[in-house]
Amino acid sequence: MAAHPIGRRTLLRGTAAGALAGLISAPPAVAQPVRSPFDLHFSTTHRFRPFDLIAPRFVQYDSATAPPSAADTLVSTGVRPRAPFGAVVVEVRQGGTAVAGLTGGRTSVLGTYNAETGMVTIEVGADSGRTVAASAQVRAANAGPFGFAVVFNENAVTVLVDHTGTGTGWQPVATERDNVQALVDLRNPAVLGALSYTYGGRGDAPVLLGRVRAGYFGQVGVRDPHLVQHADGRPFIRDGKVFLTLTNAGLGFFQQAHWAVWTVDLADPTRVEQVATLFFQRDGLVLGDHAGQIVYDDRTGRFIVLMSSWGDFAFRGVHIRHTTTTANVLSGVHVLPTERLPLPTSVSSWDPALTRVDGRWRLAFVESEAQQPAFVFHPALAAGPRGADYAESLRLAGADTSVDQTEGTIIQRVGPDWYVLASDGDARQYPVYDLAMRKLGTLDAPYGTNIPHPTLFPVGREWWMITFDGTQYAEPVLGYGGHGDLIVMRAR
Incomplete structure (x- = not known):
């Protein structure tokens, strides 16, 4: 954290106290509680490339x-x-x-x-x-x-x-x-x-x-990290390992990628392991839809699985799909039938982020009015009525239409409050919003290449952020899509 200037009153108090230094030991420093995302100051600690x-x-x-x-x-x-x-x-x-x-x-x-x-x-x-x-x-x-x-x-x-x-x-x-x-x-x-x-x-x-x-x-690289979490936002952790989903980059464009569940060892974040691989059946085909989230609903004992329809992307739109299952999707191979998620938008959507806050399901997502000749997209948030299920009667709570290269939506509690985090590829920063999608500021964290997603979560007395970058694999032969490196940041 940045050093604070010492005021005159503080200096005088320190001088008077110095006379007692030999008689009284100073009390140990106490870490101040994190009250908001703006108390966090991240630096990169690990960067590596899963490749198999x-x-x-x-x-x-x-x-x-x-x-x-x-x-x-x-x-x-x-x-x-x-x-x-x-x-x-x-x-x-x-x-x-x-x-x-x-x-x-x-x-x-x-x-x-x-x-x-x-x-x-x-x-x-x-x-x-x-x-x-x-x-x-x-x-x-x-x-x-x-x-x-x-x-x-x-x-x-x-x-x-x-x-x-x-x-x-x-x-x-x-x-x-x-x-x-x-x-x-x-x-x-x-x-x-x-x-x-x-x-x-x-x-x-x-x-x-x-x-x-x-x-x-x-995979030849990974991207789009999102924590597997409980409905109330707690990360899903077992045996000292946190579970998250990643888009496994394939040998080519978006259709060649697929979705997988990974674990990250909290004692050593370089120890990552793919534990499940997920595919989706729709329109008579089996596809590698990806860029989504898995939420475990403790009340019902089910997994809520949301993903984006990148598996057959052909510049004719993208939408968010969903399903629920009691099968253990955190292990093994699964082919799941899905349906289109009813969202309060008339344009394309991707990057779903779901959490139950104060008895209401909130779903952050990306709205995109165009994918050609250029992609145009911004973050949005929907909310359902109190007591309703996650896919029922969602209404738009807000959107930031002032940006057009912003995705990677994440819902995260920091301190007493909830926030929507995203990634602005034009400004090269991570905007922070409240639950009405009013921009409050930006995260203090390094911003690499591509549009890295700010997957934020607490680990003991630290906060971690797992993200990715745009480092390609064999682009002259394969073209765009074989990215990226996995990046771990920490804030104390």
Whole structure:
């Protein structure tokens, strides 16, 4: 905190007291209680990048050593993902063309890599035959083992190579979405349910394979943190770990991301772990909707799950969806049916934040009147009648229409009062509002790249803020969407 100037009266009192310094010990300093967000002064303490092609807890198939693959031989694992977000990761020890992906009946979605020629392809098989959806020429692999992976995020298929052979040097070498989707739709449960993870070789020479793993895709970065909380706003904490949701960045744009539940160890915030992965079924498809919140309602024993409809975003609007469940969504894989949340707005919406305050549900969210030619969006707050459920009769309590690049809404109590926090990408600051959406000031916290969300919560005598930045992964190949780093700030 900033030092305060010493006044004349204080100085004189200190001088008189100094004569007794040898006789009386000064009382210990007492930390003043935090009365508002403006008593908090944050600094960054940790910055790191969660990165996994397969989420560690969500490996579905693991062969310690795969048998040599004869020419033109594919091995079907018989293991299927429940959503179109997965990966097959292969250690190639020697040979010609390695192949991995999904197959079933006459349908296949495969990536190939010839280590000798450097040719990469993405291929789709259907009743009409096999089509090369994309190809690329890259440098041939170095001598010795190397990594080869095929990832599918929604309908985007990406081939990656790790020439270091260590599992830490993954680089995408080819990716394609539109040409794949024109031939097969992996979002369709009937299509995906007939496919299983597959690997093997192709060509005249057999391929010698090492370990092969397959399972649900992890992330190349994370964003949109939001605490899992009780209805009254308390963070959901178990065994010294706080639970939060994060958008797991995929290999491409918003549709390639998906939603997951993570824990952060309060003794060491670098110890993060994905404990659940969530997908959503709507309009006959399974999608990776994300950027939302999970609230546990102790009165009813249910989880309230809210998310934004980014899973099929095509610049034609976004809206908030919701569902409730008694299933433990903080662990495992879930595919949840959802409905559109009735909100007091006629425009697009995202970033829901829900808390029950004084017997009334309050829902902060983002209103957006346009997503093209440019995004325009601002924070808003809705409230329901006292005693009503969270989705009943919501009315607009206020909105800040003076800004047009502000999102990441959070409802948080600091001291005796409740506040709505947000992130203003134009001003590069975190505005603070009351529950009528009157701006009171801004947080004293570093503001990085992108539009970082101010996820604020108390930890002992400290306050933490977990957020993210806009650091991209392999943007020249994948385009925008593969961000960001996870950032932890602290205020004492």
